[in-house]
Amino acid sequence: MLAFNLAYKNLLGAGLRTWLNVSVLSLAFVLIVFYNAMIDGWNRQSRDDTQDWEIAQGQYWHPDYEKYDVYSLNDAHQQLSEQTQQIVDKGVLVPELIQQATIYPQGRMQSVLLRGIPKEQEVLKLPTDCLLSPNKPNVAIIGKRMAKAAKLQKGDAVLLRWRDKNGTFDARQFTIAAVFNCDVAEADQGQFYVDYQLMQEMMGFTNEATLLVSKLEQNPTIDHWTFQSADRLLKELDDLINSERISGMIIQMILLMIALLAIFDTQVLSIFRRKKEIGTYIALGLTRQQVVGIFTIEGAMHSLLAALLGAIYGIPFFIWVNSIGINFGSADMGITIAEKVYPYYSLRLVVLSVIVVLVSSTIVSYIPARKIAYLKPTDALKGK
């Protein structure tokens, strides 16, 4: 307690020097928390959006289905068994039939993934109810990115060409029933959604599907279907976001290093200038190790003051940012990111950040303070 009290008084006694160090360190602290909160916020939003729009609680894949191999689509479809159909009928599994196709917007040719999805499904956020159109039998929905790329909008007609189960080309005019706004690029770019029943009829694949999207928390084993958990399907997204986190850490570390360098410099100067004080402590009955402790605590307390100062201006800043979000514009980056990202501050993040700053500032405070242990008290009293 004595060491804390003395360190606190010495810090405040040092005036501007202390506050400069504390300010730089608090800035590093706030930025570390903010950056990581942004990454966490992005991660949470992206995961939630991807689950809402694309994968739900997981997917059952046809054994031959390869997400990034369009050629696998030709063979990656099979009939739903009676048992599977029963689960589908409960509304907890959504069958999707996926095939390659081509659209011809304004005479241009564009490859798309033709996805048949039940218009009555409620597992994914896709506005499939728009596929229910008694007046126009051939309607489709597309995402805003797809609409932009194909220069299509709601109500436009576009020619779709595909091969049926016999490899025969067929084509129909489709009307865009809705253009949905979704942050998940995977559910939008190059995707052309039509009704599941209609697609079965177009392809000649009766009661067949490529994959089944599940909303079940506990997913049973279904024969001839390979279950892909949500965590597994989100792994690429997690990896991408973590790589962003790591690249951000480099900048955070540089900022933290600058702040720590200032503390280190202050400690070196402090020990050099306060030798007489060190000698006095020893003369008054402190051991040299206790004096090392006082100086280390003094340096480390920069981080506690920085945390307090950071909280004073950081908390209102965090609350404000959280209320407005950070705008990422059109978010046409090919990755799942919301137009507005809201930082997510967890207790774990704040505690971890405090620990990182506290431990690192304690280490840089201790390194120069170690010298005191080798200082002769008689020399220290002379200020040598």
Add this chain to the structure above:
Amino acid sequence: MDDKVIQLQSLTKRFPVGNGYFTALTDINLELQKGEFAGLVGPSGSGKTTLLNIIGSLDVPSEGTATVLGNSIAQLSQKQAAHLRNHHIGFIFQTYNLLPVYTVYENVEFALLLQNMSANDRRKSVMQALEWVGLTDKEKSKPSMLSGGECQRVAIARSMVKKPQIVLADEPTANLDSKNSHHILQTMQTLNEELGVTFVFSTHDEKVMQYLKRKISLADGRVVKDETVMADSV
């Protein structure tokens, strides 16, 4: 009962200088009794401060023995030496060495904090020590707000607050004018007489010498004269 608080036998102190050694003290043999008001006198470089540092367990002899309150200084661990200084030895320095960020009260209290004394007892002891030196009205002042004489009185209070058996004062009047010098010397003399604390000075100030009851003269690291002065000479 043995009243010897300091015993120095054949004490020699050498410091390494370049490839050789500089001998600061040679064959010092001294004994100081409880309650003495003694001074190590001599010119600069005669070894006064070195001897005071060894008595204060801030340094160790190169040869011979220094026994303070029954403790052989050379045998003490860092922790034991710190305990001896904290509980039994008070220091007064030429430049006061007050902690600038602490108030007068806190500077005096510092030594007691290390002794884990209760807050109530600390308060009583600190106020008593400040009363001895006549600074009760300055308890909340910082050292920077005090005169040199007042700073030295705070240093005396700090050294006395733990009621040590020995007070070592290294040139305590060197930075003070005549009036303040006499004031603090009278204070120390009173404390010596009333509390029976042993005072050992290092000085070459004539004003201090007037108050000493025993003068140990040093020259070139040797005791050249050890005389007892009549108490009524001041």
